[in-house]
Amino acid sequence: MRAVADLDVSGQTVFLRADLNVPLARAANGSARITDDGRIRASLPTIGDLTRRGARVLVCAHLGRPKGDDYAARAAGGPSLRPVADRLAELAGADVALAADVAGPSAARIAAGLADGAIALLENVRFEPAETAKDDATREEFAARLAVLATVYVGDGFGALHRKHASVFDVPAQLPHAAGELVQEEIGVLRSLTENPERPYVVVLGGAKPSDKLAVITNLLDKADRLIIGGGMSYTFLAARGLEVGRSLLERDQIGNVRALLDDASARGVEIVLPVDLVGATGFSADAEHDVYPAQAFPADRESLDMGPRTRELFASKLADARTVFWNGPVGVFEFPAFAAGTRAVAKAISEVHGLTVVGGGDSAAAVRQLDFPDSAFSHISTGGGASLEYLEGKTLPGLAALND
Numbered sequence: 001m002r003a004v005a006d007l008d009v010s011g012q013t014v015f016l017r018a019d020l021n022v023p024l025a026r027a028a029n030g031s032a033r034i035t036d037d038g039r040i041r042a043s044l045p046t047i048g049d050l051t052r053r054g055a056r057v058l059v060c061a062h063l064g065r066p067k068g069d070d071y072a073a074r075a076a077g078g079p080s081l082r083p084v085a086d087r088l089a090e091l092a093g094a095d096v097a098l099a100a101d102v103a104g105p106s107a108a109r110i111a112a113g114l115a116d117g118a119i120a121l122l123e124n125v126r127f128e129p130a131e132t133a134k135d136d137a138t139r140e141e142f143a144a145r146l147a148v149l150a151t152v153y154v155g156d157g158f159g160a161l162h163r164k165h166a167s168v169f170d171v172p173a174q175l176p177h178a179a180g181e182l183v184q185e186e187i188g189v190l191r192s193l194t195e196n197p198e199r200p201y202v203v204v205l206g207g208a209k210p211s212d213k214l215a216v217i218t219n220l221l222d223k224a225d226r227l228i229i230g231g232g233m234s235y236t237f238l239a240a241r242g243l244e245v246g247r248s249l250l251e252r253d254q255i256g257n258v259r260a261l262l263d264d265a266s267a268r269g270v271e272i273v274l275p276v277d278l279v280g281a282t283g284f285s286a287d288a289e290h291d292v293y294p295a296q297a298f299p300a301d302r303e304s305l306d307m308g309p310r311t312r313e314l315f316a317s318k319l320a321d322a323r324t325v326f327w328n329g330p331v332g333v334f335e336f337p338a339f340a341a342g343t344r345a346v347a348k349a350i351s352e353v354h355g356l357t358v359v360g361g362g363d364s365a366a367a368v369r370q371l372d373f374p375d376s377a378f379s380h381i382s383t384g385g386g387a388s389l390e391y392l393e394g395k396t397l398p399g400l401a402a403l404n405d
């Protein structure tokens with residue numbers, strides 16, 4: 001994989017695919033507010049390197065999943081990259097022009113007018129339905145409209161490398177290309193997790209659905225020594241062990257798969273740690289009434305929103321001797337302060353580990369920041385959840401394959 005440092009970029013127009021897909025909330029005045037700018041910050045090293053070397057930097061990114069059959073409908077519905085352009089300008093300490101379209105007249109005018117060392121941003125690339133088209137020819141045609149805007153391609157959108165999308169997969173096939181600093185750093189960390197990790201290697205998985213993570217768990221059974229399963233997905237594991245989970249999140253159709261996986265793990269001697277007590281609430285809300293129940297005796301009319309105190313201790317004790325940790329997914333509804341203790345306990349235990357500690361993914365990254373852990377409490381906070389998981393599953397990431405070609 002060629003590194004951006006090896007590209008001659010001075011005076012070149014660089015098509016920089018970044019992942020600036022940040023979470024947004026509505027501000028009081030109705031405008032969109034960025035709640036975690038981690039991905040914008042993580043994109044700054046490559047952008048700064050390129051501008052210092054005299055490149056004309058044309059940034060391409062997606063935001064959310066715009067809905068609508070055609071460009072006009074999507075552009076009208078948003079979200080626009082406007083708040084991202086403003087934040088990027090602030091952080092970079094430079095003007096960032098935002099094109100009014102993705103590959104139309106405004107993009108062409110802005111790309112042609114870029115000075116050496118200047119930065120511009122195309123509008124949300126997913127306004128163009130062809131960006132995510134399944135049909136190769138449709139994507140390639142759109143990719144050609146993007147490729148004419150620039151002379152070289154730099155892939156730095158780590159969080160989107162698992163998407164076979166035009167700006168991730170097809171544009172690099174049409175231009176000289178290289179990997180940006182963020183992509184190189186993220187892939188380096190993932191390599192350390194897969195090639196000879198220091199042991200014990202403990203993986204913590206949370207988040208809503210086992211169906212999203214069964215493939216990675218299966219792959220990790222070969223690599224990790226211990227798997228800690230908490231949060232929304234753990235209730236399906238408890239149900240697979242025959243326990244009542246009340247009105248907690250449950251993927252009923254996955255119970256059989258989870259049972260098979262538990263058998264597989266015990267046959268291979270991989271320890272799977274599940275919650276032993278849960279915080280059962282009367283409903284899904286920040287101020288819902290709640291009590292702690294043993295996992296063996298969970299009431300049918302309650303919904304678990306967090307891990308109980310014995311589970312928090314258990315999880316911490318199962319992390320204490322780790323030398324390598326990968327964590328993906330909060331273990332409770334941390335957005336509600338009353339149900340953040342489980343996720344906080346996991347974050348704290350991981351922050352005390354001596355070894356390589358990797359926090360993977362948008363939700364977990366947002367969780368540790370919202371719970372006021374400094375980034376320095378972990379060896380690495382990844383900008384990509386899905387991308388990290390697919391890499392650890394052993395899948396080929398389309399965007400990475402394109403950069404390697």
Ligand code: 3PG
Nearest residue numbers: 019021064159160163386
């Ligand atoms: C992410 O947020 O996971 C990446 O930016 C990819 O976005 P997507 O899941 O909408 O493809």
Ligand code: MG
Nearest residue numbers: 362385386387
């Ligand atoms: Mg995602």
